[in-house]
Amino acid sequence: MGVVNVTPDSFSDGGEWFTPDAALRHGLSLIAEGADILDVGGESTRPGAERVPEGEELRRVIPVIREFTARGVPVSVDTTRAAVAQAAVEAGAVIINDVSGGLADPEIHQVVARTGVVYVAMHWRGHADVMDRLAHYDDVVTDVRTELAQRVTELRAAGVADHQIVLDPGLGFAKPGSANWPLLARLDELLADGFPVLVGASRKRFLGHLLAGADGQPAAPLERDRATAAISALAAAAGAWCVRVHEAQGTADAVRVASAWTGARNVGEDAR
Template sequence: MGVVNVTPDSFSDGGRWFDADAAVERGVVLLSQGADLLDVGGESTRPGAARVPVDEELARVLPVVERLVAHGAAVSVDTTRAVVAERAVERGAVLVNDVSGGMADPAMADVVARTGAAYVAMHWRGHADVMDAHDVYDDVVGDVRRELAQRVAALHAAGVRDEQVVLDPGLGFAKTGESNWPLLAHLPDLVADGYPVLVGASRKRFLGHLLAGPDGTPAAPEARDDATAAVTALAAAAGAWAVRVHEVAASAAAVRVAARWRDAQGDTTARHATTGAAREGAR
């Protein structure tokens, strides 16, 4: 999933793709690098970001969604607002990527149920201006799984079908630093809950802290892409459905490596099973 930020204040690109023409051009580049989905967002969710008026979000997002769909792209819309989701789906978006998991707008679940769009429910505890204060967990893996299960139950109650749902552990959202790593290490547990899992680690703060210089200054967002690709490989090997990234090429290569790695593990298991059966039959 390649990120197309149609915002002037993204933490990762500082508004480079804010103009609609530039955003569409960026999306086309990401497709050429191997993106399967383009995630178009018109409201920054960086820590501390303020909300934008709904009319402004619509004006930013809809033309880009429509033009990328016309280009043949599979497009997701990154929004917490039901009206933006519905209007984007009307223009061809196939997935709604909601960082609030439906908590920011009570109408979201109904829109997802009525449109039949795929829906990413992310773990969330508050908007960008307050989320850091909610980085308090007894057991971050258990707490996130439990809270995501509650979101799934709410979606079911609104008529959303299982096959529409994708889960996202919400790296960096109400998780300022160390609490992100257990979620990645235990990603197979979340995968085992039975839903496709989206991982959004790209250029996040916790990678900047990991790669900090000798003076403790976090690495700049653009300097976190190699670490992002490493997370992609590990997430893919752990069974993630997709990764959301700002730079696609290296992560697309990492996904291919992980797929071959898993295939080879399966081949080895099959060979061992066949050899064991042959030995047993010879006794």
């Protein structure tokens, strides 16, 4: 899943793809590099970001979604708003990627049930301007699984079928750096709940801290792509359904390696 931020204030690319033409060029480049899906978002969820009006979010994403779908590109809309999700599906989006899991706008579950599209429910505790104050866990993996199970219960109650649901542990959202690694290392526990899993580690803060230089300064977002590709390979080998990334070619190569690795291992196990 290649990220197309149609925003002026993204943490990862600083508004480089803010205009529709630039977003279109970038998205098609991601597809050429190996992305299977484009995730189009019009509202930054970087820590501390303020919300944009609904009308502005619609203005940013709908023309871009129409352009991609007209070219046969599978599109996911990255939104927490029911009205934006509905308009995006009408424009051709086949996935709703909701970082709030429906907590920001519960009506979005009705959109999912009504349209039948795939829905990514991410673990979330609050909007970008407050999420860092909500990062308290007993056991982060257990707590995330429990809270995602609540989202599944709410989705089912709204009439959403299980085959529509994808879960996302929400790396970096209301999670300090150290809390993200157990979610990755114990990905099998989240997979055990029976739903496809999306991993969105790309260029996140915890990678910047991991790659900090001798002076202790975190690596800049654009310097985190190799580490992102490593996580993509490990997530693929663990059985993740999809990884969401800003740079596609490194991850596409990494996933091919993981596929060959696990395929050879499975052949060896079958032969024994």
